[in-house]
Structure formats: structure tokens, C-alpha cells
Amino acid sequence: MTISQSINALAGHHVATYLFYVILNLIAWVVLLYCGYYFVPKFEEKVVQIQSNYIRNQVMNRLSQTDFHQFHQKSSDVYVSYFTNDINRIQQEGMSALYSTINATALAIFSGLALIYFDWRLLVYAIVFGAFLTWLPRLFAKRMQTVTQKQSAANETYTGRLADILAGFDTFKQFNRSSLMVDKMQSTQDKVMTQNIAYTKQRGAMQANISMVNVLTQVGMSLLSAILFFNHDIKIGALFSVGTLSGLLFSSAATAAASYAQIAGTQAIFQKYQTIIVAPNQGHSIKTIKKITLQDVVVRFKNDDTIHFPPLTFLANQKYMIVGPSGSGKSTLLRVIAGQLVPEHGHVLYNDRPEELIDNQSLRQGIVFVTQTPYLFSGTLKENITLDRNIPEAQLRQAIKQSGLSEFVSEKGLDCQIKSGAENLSGGQKQRIALARGLALNCQVILLDEVSSAIDQQAAVAIERDILSMSNKTVLMITHQQHAAVLPLIDKVVSIS
Incomplete structure (x- = not known):
């Protein structure tokens, strides 16, 4: 809105007013940049680490309560992957995406409220198509869960195979077959690579579709604001502000929508954690074994x-x-x-x-x-x-x-x-x-x-x-x-x- 006011002031040859809004705009940007690049990321990372440690503790607590038979259904390398690869994926695709969703949602709401300053019809348009953008990722949620699950399983296998290869170093070296370590690792890496590419491909398809809809909605907003301008419902300065705000609004909605699908994809990991069977402490307590x-x-x-x-x-x-x-x-x-x-x-x-x-x-x-x-x-x-x-x-x-x-x-x-x-x-x-x-x-x-x-x-x-x-x-x-x-x-x- 400060940009709109400064353009209107410039068009009316009000130099003092123009300078006031330019300085106000500069101050606002300084505050936003410091908050966006220093304070907020620092706070988010601290919360992410606390949440990650909480999840690790919960998973270890479930593992500690399972019985011998259930625990040994998987190798220790698979469980290591639970605490490393899976947690990293939850951080990147879950927690970081969650905070991106929160930030994007807040920015979209702010932009939407700013639009009503110029004309209520702009806000109605933003609400309708913003809601559509938010709903769109649900079409990809199930497929994202599937590729996440396969990628997690591939990482488990890779971790186990890597530990197995490294444990055989002395044997490979003694028999002058060190090159076999490279061959074995390469074949395992190829399987992980295939799943990583499949995941990236699915995420890319989702983001491409969301981005296309985002562009179309912004074009529609531009046409609507132009019609309002020709009807003298908004001033020329508003055209620039509406373009900026609509870009922020729909881009934020698109970001929130894509992040939602990524968050939904991590549900496959949490569902896997829930498969850890906790052994019930039931039965007769025995004090002396006769x-x-x-x-x-x-x-x-x-x-x-x-x-x-x-x-x-x-x-x-x-x-x-x-x-x-x-x-x-x-x-x-x-x-x-x-x-x-x-x-x-x-x-x-x-x-x-x-x-x-x-x-x-x-x-x-x-x-x-x-x-x-x-x-x-x-x-x-x-x-x-x-x-x-x-x-x-x-x-x-x-x-x-x-x-x-x-x-x-x-x-x-x-x-x-x-x-x-x-x-x-x-x-x-x-x-x-x-x-x-x-x-x-x-x-x-x-x-x-x-x-x-x-x-x-x-x-x-x-x-x-x-x-x-x-x-x-x-x-x-x-x-x-x-x-x-x-x-x-x-x-x-x-x-x-």
C-alpha cells in the first residue's frame, strides 16, 4: 500500500508525501528482511530440533518396549535409518514445509486483507481462487505418500548394505578384492537413486501444476484490476499494488498448497513408526523360579x-x-x-x-x-x-x-x-x-x-x-x-x- 500511495503522490506532484512513503517502505523492508532471514529461521530451527529429538525419543521408547522377537524382525541398520534418514525427511518435507505453510498462510491473509483496501471484489476473487489453489495438492497427496514410503524403504536397505560392506573391509583387503566394495556400493546406490528420482519427479509434477494454476489466477487478478481501473473504481497506483499483492497472495497459497502435499507425504513415515509393536506387560509376576x-x-x-x-x-x-x-x-x-x-x-x-x-x-x-x-x-x-x-x-x-x-x-x-x-x-x-x-x-x-x-x-x-x-x-x-x-x-x- 505504501507503493500505491507513493505512486499516487508522485502522479500528483506531492514530493514530500512521496518521500514519506518511500522512507516508510524502506523501514518496512528492513524490518521484514531481518525478521525473515535472521530471527524467524533461528527460532524455527530451534523448534525443529526440539521436535526431532522428541520424535526420536518416542520411537526409541517404542523400540525399548518391544520384545526380542519383534525387535529382531528388522536389522539394527533399519532402525538406524529410522533415526537418521527418516528424521531428516521429516525435517525437510514435514517440519520445514509446515513452517513454510504457516508463513505463506500468514502472508496470504495479510495480502488478502490489503486487497480489500482497494476494492472488496478483489478480495472475493482472491478467496475463491486461493481456496482452489489450497485444495489442488490433495490430488497428489496419496501419490506423494507412496513415493515417500518407497524412498524410505530404499534408504533403509542402503544403510544396511553400507554397514555390511564396511564391516567386510579387512576381508576384501586381505584377498585383494577392495574393488568389490565399490561395485557392491554402486549397485545399492543405484536403487536409492531410482527412488530419489521417482520422488523428485512426483514432487516436480505437483509443483508444476500448482505453479501453472498460480500463474493463471494472477493473470485473472490482473484483468480484474484493469477492469476496475477502467471503470474508475481504483486509481492507477492501485494497479501496481494489486499486482504485487496478488503475486504474494497466490504465490503464498501455492507454496502452502505444495507444502501441504509434502507434509502429507511424511505420514507414511509416522505410519511406519506405529508398526513398532509394544509388548504388553501382562501375566503372572514370578518371584522365584523353582x-x-x-x-x-x-x-x-x-x-x-x-x-x-x-x-x-x-x-x-x-x-x-x-x-x-x-x-x-x-x-x-x-x-x-x-x-x-x-x-x-x-x-x-x-x-x-x-x-x-x-x-x-x-x-x-x-x-x-x-x-x-x-x-x-x-x-x-x-x-x-x-x-x-x-x-x-x-x-x-x-x-x-x-x-x-x-x-x-x-x-x-x-x-x-x-x-x-x-x-x-x-x-x-x-x-x-x-x-x-x-x-x-x-x-x-x-x-x-x-x-x-x-x-x-x-x-x-x-x-x-x-x-x-x-x-x-x-x-x-x-x-x-x-x-x-x-x-x-x-x-x-x-x-x-
């Missing part, structure tokens, strides 16, 4: 291999050594008892009660499973042992002693840092830490899967003797090295074949 029974248990793996276990019973406070050839199902047996694997057929009973009728959380509080390939994370030694639980000092020290970790703790201290992947530890040190973690929980049932395989024989015998001497613990221990010194402490040897 007996574990396997009844006709059959486990089927993803490659359709199966393991059929004979009827087995493990009694409280007894010590069992699980033996058998490699691949016979020893580790699988412990995973079934720990609740990490769900049998395809048969039942696992705790105190004669089927597992599906027992509260899983209470069951995990009574059983600890220590594997031969323990997971250690970046943090202090104490954090890795306690998992941030408030464990009494005496109980912690006892677990450190029983796991043969006392010398390491005396030398390094409980606050020593463990690197990501425990690269600064030997295999034996990793196993001792994992064993200390399991013993520190003071669970009634202890499942040990080759936990001393990387420890020298003398130390392994001492650790096994300490564990098997605990009279109030039920111990199931897998080992390929049957040390004669500990055999008298074994109540029963269970052979899996």
Missing part, C-alpha cells in the same frame, strides 16, 4: 532350519553343563529359556506356568544370560557393569571378584573409559566384564554361553568354580572345554545332539 521345563519345543529360523529339543527339566539351585557338537542348538536352548527366541511349537514353562502367561519383565529379573560375544558400549567400566542400576557396593565388588575382574579394576579403576565397540579391550576382558554384569544383577538363574572361551585355563577354572559354588543359584553352562577341576560341582550334564 523349575524350568521344555515341552516339545521346536525353533524355526529365518532360513527354515529347525531345532527340535527333547523334553528337558532344570531344577532350582542345580548346576548343569550343556554339551554337544557345534550347531546342535546349545546356544539356541539358552536363548529360548531367556525368552529371546519364541518357539514355533511347544512350550517353555516356569514353575509349570507357560511363558506366555508370565510377565516378561519379572521373568527377566530372575534370569541373566551372558553370551560369548558380549555387547559393551562407550562409557565407563562401571556403567557397562551396572547398566546405570543402583547396585550396592558390596554386591558389585563380589561380582567383580567372581568374574576375575579384580586385577583389571585395581589397575584401571571403575571409571576407566571403554571405547565404542570395546576396541581397547581384549576378548578375555570383554567376557569378564560381561560376566560381572550378569553376576552383579544377583539373578537366581544364570545362563552362560562359552563365557570363558577367551580366558586362559587357570583363570577360567577359578571363575567357573566360583560360579558353580553358589548354592542359591541355578546355573546352565555351555562349554567346549570340560575342566576336570569343576566337574564335581556339576549336578548333571545335558547332551544336545
